[in-house]
Amino acid sequence: MAEKVLVKGNEALAEAAILSGCRHYFGYPITPQTEIAAYMAKRMPKVGGVFLQAESELAAANMVFGAAGAGARALTSSSSPGISLKAEALSYIAGCDLPCVVVNIVRAGPGLGGIQPAQSDYYQATKGHGHGDYQMIVLAPSSVQEIIHLTADAFDLADLYRMPVMIMGDGMLGQMMEPVEFDLGERRKLPEKDWATTGTDMKRKHNIINSLIMNPDDLEACVRARYERYEQIKATEARAEEYMITAYGTTARIVKNAIVELRKKGIKVGLVRPITLWPFPEATYKKYADKVSAILSVEMSMGQMVDDVRLAVNDKVPVHFYGRTGGNIPYPDEIIKAMEEIAGGDK
Amino acid sequence: MAKVVFNEEKCKGCYLCMTACPKKIIVIAEDRMNAKGFRPVEVLEMDKCLGCAMCATMCPDCVIEVFK
């Protein structure tokens, strides 16, 4: 058993990355994720790693592209506007089938927006970041302890499936302190990186890391192969807890409090909390579509994940939405009221 | 004694080699085209070749091998 320590979400993430063997971090300051960079600046030199503050998010993400191609476990972190800039490299990383981990400690948008907690980058994370046909695995921790486990998972999933993995949290999760154990548990066995640019040493044919494929049939075949891999990920990696109001990340914690109160009031309600946003745990929703009379999606956005919930249940059950945005966090009372209105309407 | 050998199929007919040759012995082969559709070059008076490799130095396509 590891010792329990009190630690901030952002710093827990950075330390978990180091424990996962990440020795290359490239970043650029932006609130509310900057503790990750500051922690890495302090820790990386002590473990023989590289911390580099790049000239921009564009450069930081492209340094990750280089380091990932060279075979390293590379990490970058940012917040919403910075992720828009990193999108370019993420598309190349996906197109070159390279593993890396990128962290988005989401702030409210669009534009410069605000720095308060938000979940308004769900669409960006799960539906579109950079250009082209590709996906990222998106993990949504809701506690500092879970940040540690999902960070270790993120590096493993990236290496196993050779694709970028995003850990998506928000300022509240990044800034809060909770008692945690730095125990990563059993890890998976991972394949060798024989594709990396490490120098041929004149012993093998050159490795080329490239996403430019000019022949349409070749490019289509390459993209289709990638999507077959995505199907495999959807079948094996999607995870969720099983209840009836649905929310992820920080919002799920608030929903839990609301559920306790709702149950006291006699409303039978539970939580479905996606841990992977992509792949979206559709099967969990399908399983409950026949068993619940309504679903309420609660988000810190104008309603983004709710689209995926609706697609998953395919009109078998009405799906409602309650959200706050701009950096506002929903109070349990607001969620209780929204759920009561739905439950009342059903009677 | 020196000679140059042209890999005619790689030639793109830019003729930069002709400007570089100090003896001006490289000429366009007017009687044939390569598969790319370019008229390659040839040397008719090979005995004048110095083997200086100036032609090969200017060739962008590694068409020319030089022996001396």
Added chain:
Amino acid sequence: MQQVFKKPNALCDVNLHYCPGCTHGIVHRLVAEVLDELGIEGKAIGVAPVGCSVFAYDYWECDMQQAAHGRAPAVATGIKRVHPDKVVFTYQGDGDLASIGTAETVHAAMRGENITIIFINNAIYGMTGGQMAPTSLPGQVTQTSPYGRDPKTQGYPVRMSEMLAQTDGAAYIERVSVDCVKNVNNAKKAIKKAFQTQLDGKGFSLVEVLSTCPTNWGKSPIEALDWLRENMIPYYPLGVKKDKTTEE
């Protein structure tokens, strides 16, 4: 008789896709000759850009990685920080290095990133069909400066080598040309010195190569060499712009 000139081993035995007379091919060969002569093909990792040399990853026998437009110095930084004992180089054109990738270039130089950059300056965007480049000359007619580049509205050409020479991190910066045999030989010496600078751990090295684009300049390959000599060299003077390699 002995063979005194042949294709260098580090250059792949393929047809380069460049237009007839484009001097990219000469510079590709020079880089390969240097990799051969320094015996570093096996420890070299190259970064290909976006632009005419976008397929460069297919042309050298060493490991290669592509980069997004302008980001080659950042990608090279990532590779070099993972493998400090390998030789990492980028090959970039003027749009890539001096327009969209200016920040990446300048900051790699300022960090003294121990990488080598081969910078092809042909004063035009070649791959997209001949638009104005950051290095297009005043008065130069291109698709996007159809009345000639007017510095009043379209700005002045950038002298990257002189600009980068101002950075403390740059160890070796030289501008060369490939318009004639003598200059090609000088270009090779400069490229070799740039790689040697990296091998010696001295920091950032860059060789700017004045190059031709006969197709988009609307000239024959031979006319293009003359145009380079008469128009580009006066604006972009050749020579060493910075050399810290002899300092301890």
